[in-house]
Amino acid sequence: MDPRLARRGTASRTEGGPQGLAAAEFRTDLERIRFSPYFSRLAAVTQVISQGAAGQVVHNRLTHSIKVTAVARAIAVRLASGPDGALLERLGGCDPVVVQAAASAHDLGHPPFGHLGERVLDRIARNRFGLADGFEGNAQSFRILTALDVHDLHGDGLDLTAATRCAVLKYPWARYGVPDPHPSAADPAPRGAGPGPEAHGSGKFSAYSVDVGEMLAARSAYPRIAPWQQTVECSVMDIADDIAYSLHDLDDFHRAGVLQHASVAAEFRTWTRERSALAALPSAExxxxxxxxxxxxxxxxxxxxxxxxxxVDDDAFATAVGRVATDLVDGLLAVPFDSSRAAERAVGRFTATWIAHFEDSVTVLADPPVRAAHVVLGRQAWHEVAVLKFVHQRFVLDRPDLAMFQRGQAQVLSSLVGDLDSWLSDPMDAPRAPRRLLDLVELAADGYRTLARDRPELLVHPTGETGATADDLARWARGRGILDYVASLTDDRAVDASATLAGHAARLWDAGSAL
Structure with missing residues (x-):
């Protein structure tokens, strides 16, 4: 049987011949993901800001995932019928349904409040529970697919094919230790594998230590893919994510009036006019x-x-700055959004034009450099995505008013985790904790016991010391279970749960539903 079709818990179907078999198996993966409550939950998880904060309809993690899926499928179909088909097959294939499944699943692990929640939970995981691999949204997505979610009466996870499991591994390594040599020690390191800002090991990774066995088993189906490289289908999903992220959030903040033409135009026009003088200034200045x-x-x-x-190329960068200035700054942003049909047409035209341009620029590399994948954007498009993402970062994410709002969200998560930890540490009252929370702690305990037996070298403390006592294993299991539980909440349920445990709920049974 094709190793890409291997599942952990159930036998694959055999009817229809090899091609029909693959189509049926990959379609099963896609359906299991889309019918998952973790997928439905994304409708109430922040992309950048919540709808309540914006006062209007903005992208959430579900709408973002749906759009990533559409872009990813378009790229996969184009590549499958293009001149690189034979090369793609040698590398393991580029099935559009696998790409759709991966795109649908790629954000399942995002906790409440988006990337802000991810950073908060990572810090809590390391500092409060001593979990050296902390919390990471990509690793959480893989954990959901392989351990936390369920699809029948037996086993853990959705029991997906190896192809789909590999296609969500954007960073196919653990935070430390796996594979060996570890990519965080490379120079240059793969994209995302450089040391994190607050901890040793890789800043980005796709499997916690308790899940590395699942990752390695799935990756064994792709012997032609280098240890640090994404599969072809994963790289298509990753590009589609970059394309959607670079454009759709700009739509939201143009509609909200946050992207002010004057400030964005001043940035672009000044750099273009004073390019040589700015290049001569020291970076510190x-x-x-x-x-x-x-x-x-x-x-x-x-x-x-x-x-x-x-x-990177300076001429390509300058061209990208010029094109974004023409289309975004002097085009879309030059006319304030007034909710008219003409304004909506302008947004739609801007987005559709750029997506088509990016899809047409995708190319395939037989032997990519360490910071690239087998499927990449062309040089010019790569610079344009970087400049578009810069606009989002500089003029939205760095705003003090957003930072103030996020400080409050961080406090919600910190209080919630602390209160749940106190609850589970109370031997008299712990049995009354939410049933699902207790299940997740026990599942994590099983994982750490297995790790202690099979891969004890991966039992690492945040200080870098190895080895673990029974108390360490219990603490790590409690922490991982609490993190799995909190990360599965929507934004609103996290707020409600935090208020309930703090004693601020007004009505008993409404309050109880928060947990």
Missing amino acids: LRADDRRPGRSLELLRRRLHAKDGWI
Whole structure:
């Protein structure tokens, strides 16, 4: 049997011949993901800001995932019928349904409040529970698919094919230890594998230590893919995610009036006009006064050079700045959004044009550099995505009003985790904790006991020390179970649960439903 079709818990169907078999198996994966409550939950999880905070309809994790799926499928279909078909097959294939499944699943692990929640839970995991691999949204997605979710009466996880499991491994390594040599020690390191800002090991990764067995088993189906490389189907999903992220959040904040034409235009026009003078300034001087127009774009250009010398090019960067300035700054943003049909047409035209441009720019590499994948954006499009994402970061994510709002969300998660930990640490009252929470702690305990037996070298403390006592294993299991539980909540349920445990709920039975 094709190893890409291997499942852990159930036998694959055999009717219809090899091609029909693959189609049926991959369609089963897609349906299991889309019927999952974890997938439905994404409708109430923040993409950047919640609808309540914006006062209007904005993208959430579900609408983002649906759009990533559409872009990913379009790219996969184009590649499958293109001149690189034979190369793609040698590398393991590029099935559009596998790509759809991976795109549907890629954000399942995002906790309440999006990336802000991810950072908060990572810090709590390491500092409160001593979990050296902390919390990471990509690793949480893989854990949901392989351990936390269920699809029948037996076993854990959705029992997906190896192809789909591999297609969600954007960073196919653990935070530390696996594989060996570990990519965080490489120079240059793969994208995402550099040391995290607050902990040893890789900043981004796709499997916790308790789940590395699942990751390695799935990856064994792709012997032609290097240990640090994504599968072809994963790289298509990853590109589609970048494309959607670079465009759709800009739509939201243009509609909300957050992206102000004057400030964005000043940044782009100043950099274009003073490009040579800005290039001559020391980086320290640029960072010290980075709110002055033009300086943030120049810092972006330097970051791209520092990280991605394999593709960065100053002329391509300047061209990208010019095109974004023409289409976004002097085009879409030049006319304030007024909810008219003409304004909606302008947004739709802008987004559709850029998506088509990016889809047409995708290319295949037989032997990619360490910071690239087998499927990549062309050089010019790569720079344009970087510039579009810069607009989002500089003029939305760095705003003080958003930061203040997020500080409150961080407090909600910190209080919720602390109260749940106190509850489970109370021997008299722990049995009355939510049934699902207790199940998740026991599931994590099984995982750590198995790890202690089979891979004890992966029992690592945040300090880097190895080895674990029975108390360590119990603490880690309680922490991982609580994190699995909190990460499965929607934004609103996290707020309600935090208020309930703090004694602020007004009505008993409404309050009880929060947990």
